[in-house]
Amino acid sequence: MYLADETWPELEDYFADESLALVPLGSTEQHGPHLPLATDHLIAEAFAREAADRTGTLCTPTINVGVSPHHKQFHGTMWADAPTFRDYVESVTRNLAYHGIDRVVYVNAHGGNVDHLREVGRRLRDDETLYAIEWMWDESIPELVDDLFAQNGPHGGPKETAMIQHLRPELVREDRLDDARDGGVSDVNAAGTVKHGSRTFYDAIDNTENGVLGDQTDATAAKGEELFDAAVDQLCQLCGWLDAQAFEDLMPKSHV
Amino acid sequence: MYLADETWPELEDYFADESLALVPLGSTEQHGPHLPLATDHLIAEAFAREAADRTGTLCTPTINVGVSPHHKQFHGTMWADAPTFRDYVESVTRNLAYHGIDRVVYVNAHGGNVDHLREVGRRLRDDETLYAIEWMWDESIPELVDDLFAQNGPHGGPKETAMIQHLRPELVREDRLDDARDGGVSDVNAAGTVKHGSRTFYDAIDNTENGVLGDQTDATAAKGEELFDAAVDQLCQLCGWLDAQAFEDLMPKSHV
Amino acid sequence: MYLADETWPELEDYFADESLALVPLGSTEQHGPHLPLATDHLIAEAFAREAADRTGTLCTPTINVGVSPHHKQFHGTMWADAPTFRDYVESVTRNLAYHGIDRVVYVNAHGGNVDHLREVGRRLRDDETLYAIEWMWDESIPELVDDLFAQNGPHGGPKETAMIQHLRPELVREDRLDDARDGGVSDVNAAGTVKHGSRTFYDAIDNTENGVLGDQTDATAAKGEELFDAAVDQLCQLCGWLDAQAFEDLMPKSHV
Amino acid sequence: MYLADETWPELEDYFADESLALVPLGSTEQHGPHLPLATDHLIAEAFAREAADRTGTLCTPTINVGVSPHHKQFHGTMWADAPTFRDYVESVTRNLAYHGIDRVVYVNAHGGNVDHLREVGRRLRDDETLYAIEWMWDESIPELVDDLFAQNGPHGGPKETAMIQHLRPELVREDRLDDARDGGVSDVNAAGTVKHGSRTFYDAIDNTENGVLGDQTDATAAKGEELFDAAVDQLCQLCGWLDAQAFEDLMPKSHV
Amino acid sequence: MYLADETWPELEDYFADESLALVPLGSTEQHGPHLPLATDHLIAEAFAREAADRTGTLCTPTINVGVSPHHKQFHGTMWADAPTFRDYVESVTRNLAYHGIDRVVYVNAHGGNVDHLREVGRRLRDDETLYAIEWMWDESIPELVDDLFAQNGPHGGPKETAMIQHLRPELVREDRLDDARDGGVSDVNAAGTVKHGSRTFYDAIDNTENGVLGDQTDATAAKGEELFDAAVDQLCQLCGWLDAQAFEDLMPKSHV
């Protein structure tokens, strides 16, 4: 169920019976010459809505802008500063508890949000407001991602390309896939991003000229569909697992 | 131009030539038994996208959740606490300046955001980062609104109903318009919200049982279309006015 | 009763029996060539003290500096930044609850404080510390204000002039009333402060050269007295209404 | 010159020629059974206004509530939490710089404000906004205070009693001076407030039953007048010293 | 050179000639039944001091308490909340710039600090104060770590045990190594910490009863020495690389 399409009286039953919500979060940031800046929030929204439909879980509107200062050198990248992003997500999530929500999945499609969502989740759990965890589609099916692509790239690579080819094909600039690969860094291990154990880079532009990694020409809509179905299935199972937990088992364990 | 659908190289020309952006903001909050919780952010998005299309201005993704604690007693209302909302909007807007944006219109459709957007706008102007102003569609055509409806109601009333009938008719519960009117407060002056000069209420539920005011049965899609066209025209003119200003004329005047 | 003139043992009975306090707040900001910068805090203090005397309510000292950055271009205007003002008022009010105060009227005479006092009031009410509301004298007698003046002006106009003529006549520069009118903006509707529905100004100086609006020559001490008496009466009635409420009826209503 | 009594055009000359302002700060807190809660802010205001008159310096309105949580157990004590107080004073002072003020004396009469005013002064100096220092009357004439009273007491003692007897005699409860002394702690050294080098108390009530120390019966209005004149003279000399300094000499010295 | 052992005149030459500093950071948190709570800060300090000695770099005192709320259920674990830790490290680092330091290595030995140090590093770099990067010893020699231990465990495992056996053998409870392994989780992959792609745990106690992972019986002081020498060498090379960079090359690249 998509919360924003409902009227308030229609939501009464859900809050009476259920306590789980899916909150999609992405980013609006450069994804190379071939993918739209919307890439991450489109993916997050698609997963959250689909899993909501399949499982009958409530899905909220999407938080479209995330923590992306590391892409700022590329035109149009939007971002919220990290402390502000955390506080905004915390506030929105905390307030959901007022209606009876006590467990949340952050359906996330931007790596730069992960640590911040973990920190927010800890805050909300430590004061026993609710239990919120972060989920990213590619983390749920790592073997399949590796199977499908020789060079999957952590940003703007073939896995994200395939996903948009499947979800919103009109937004993929198919004629720029070669450019994406050739102007970026095909093999992330070759990027030299770590020196003597230290990550010495802070921005995407420190590693790659066009902002992306991996071999984008390896992407197809069919692969995107396969990935989507496999990962949605994981998300649905996660919803099922969460539904089955007692609230107290999700809260912090007591001192030894 | 919708920023999120573009790739970063495609945005280069815009930032080279232009410096105005439209940022739509709404809320996700109860709008009575007849309108979806999305009402405000759908309206804001529709205005911003349409004006962007007509004028060639850049439009960002929508901020879907706003300052709505005063609707919290009704199922599903989402909100960010006011200081957090201000900081989030400020951060996102401030970062736009990195790409060369120096003037912003907050295309807003939620009254509860107004003061906060003004405060953010002041912050950004006082340190001369950029010039951001708030615009609400119904404030731009007050006479037309008054002409079309006997009781227009400040929240969930016929003007918002007509707008959704025009923009997203499938989301209006037409069979609940009578309920909306009869279970709410038809004439806002009768709500007794001010005592001896003091607004003694804080929440919508303090005034109205079903969360809405005005006579919703007076709304039609045709009226919605008329309102939409008239207000879009105002917004386009505002874009034109902004485009024509020198940046220094938008900044704070010097001390007398 | 004026709190600051009492000794602590003398206050014991009040806190044992009563739970209402009046907190006067104003500003120290330009009020044109004819009125002192103290105008707003003098008015607030006068109302609060008089209503306290008439009703036996406790009145605290006055917060003399408010949120006035929009008058900064004029010599001597003092202000606290908005977030700081809110936190200061919140802290001072919250601490009153330690003595048993559970309802407060912010007797305010500066329009720029209104939204901030509402936000503070919400914070204090939402965590059920106490119930605080904002009151402004001219909002309590709008018809009388309109009756007495053709052009009442929202700032430094005849209504404030008349009030200081009544309360502190020695502080009115009577020989500058013509200048005030002629160098300012007589009819606020002519100020062009709103463009296509958007308030495009941020500072008083954006609209008016000498900082004031309305026709100040229309003011007399007699009108000031009439306004004062009428508005004090409203404030006393508000105190009576507050006294009669049960605390739980002032707190947030529960979820539907 | 008292800022709040002036109109903005009248202040033009001062800001053109001068750059010093006096900001009075006190508290609203219990001062025993014999003195009003206003004691500290009345004293601060009297010193600041008198020195302003004598030297032609600008004096702002008084900040009436300070950092007094340590008196909270006594009826009516008002306070701002320390971080909030610092931010408020900082904001108000920082904004004075907009008009050209570059040096400020905090004319303070409450010991509990001292450290906080020093911290604010450091902030303002470290970023070279302006130079603000704290001044307390009794610190400027320590020998005279010791000469006049055998037991001067740090709070609500004879020095403050004498000052109010001089400034506002109608506010001293003369018939409670014996009670003040007998119900409090006459000799501060006997209060046992320090254990093995550690101040183990936090609140006034930890040391004294009625909130005051010293021998109040030793106070007279004549002593108050003598103290007032002597300390005003010190404050005037401080204004003179400040006036004579070059701004750069008041700013932080450079690194060795 | 260890900063804290020097006098200020002795440091003059360093700041004149050099601009790099090493800041050791660890934690004070449970490390199972066999290792002291000091483990992480001892390791960090040892690396930083040794590399400082070998390269002539300045080393500051150690920040002994880090972000360890995830170990709180075990006796004695100390921690700072994440936002506070970030601000503290930022403040201390930012202030180093006053003396001329423009590049810093956070010599870190606690995984829970990593993301926070990255965030602080970004803040300091984004405003071009200085360039600070995080380094962890085991990240600099991943192959050696994997070579030496079959189950190296991410916390309290054999790599940390070997390190303390080498650095501070008297602090290792050799008779508890079996307990450490048997009461904890030997193979981290068996801990079930990720469900359907989501890390569903927040605290160490959610995964392991005694707080540690890996096979501690595999540790020896000789292995510790080998690890230490190899990693110190990496850190020294990192210092060399940093020394060789131009400051502008370490700062954010400009917009494309």
Next chain:
Amino acid sequence: MYLADETWPELEDYFADESLALVPLGSTEQHGPHLPLATDHLIAEAFAREAADRTGTLCTPTINVGVSPHHKQFHGTMWADAPTFRDYVESVTRNLAYHGIDRVVYVNAHGGNVDHLREVGRRLRDDETLYAIEWMWDESIPELVDDLFAQNGPHGGPKETAMIQHLRPELVREDRLDDARDGGVSDVNAAGTVKHGSRTFYDAIDNTENGVLGDQTDATAAKGEELFDAAVDQLCQLCGWLDAQAFEDLMPKSHV
């Protein structure tokens, strides 16, 4: 008992039986040409560890960097900004309460930390988390300090010199004691730090060229030992006093 040398199971008994902890805090700041920057944190640590050993009290690791912006002009001085320092100490202390600690002594050796530790102590006490007080060795034996030295100086003087001569003689530059005295300010009363009752200085360098006061040539290791023994004895007695108090007697008294 030194917390950081223990394993978590070994701490179980302490937390079961006891509730007092010693937290050493100092600074890393210039102490003239003769003493290391570590002076204050070495002293704090020595006192805390010794008292812990003698009384069986738990001692935590040392917070090595404090509030020392007033020494910043001298090479190598490190500091945390005051609000950040307070929050860090508060966070670390507050979290100790999770293990059952309900009383803390801040064993402090830096005057610049005192007010901040008092403020933190108030926060923790006011919400009844725990009772924390600040202790400085020289405040516990003021007569002895005065007896041993003619000019004891408040910073870098003979009392601190003697202490380091006793604790870490290899760190005292004995050949610079004359320089310390001659290049600094021997008699603090001659420093002219107070003008007309106002402390007009903010930084050490405003008063003294080499950063220190007093006659350092008067110091000996024997005097240091005498001071150390006397003050440790005071600290042990303070621990005894704290142990003997009921928790409720350490909490704020109720309203009169």
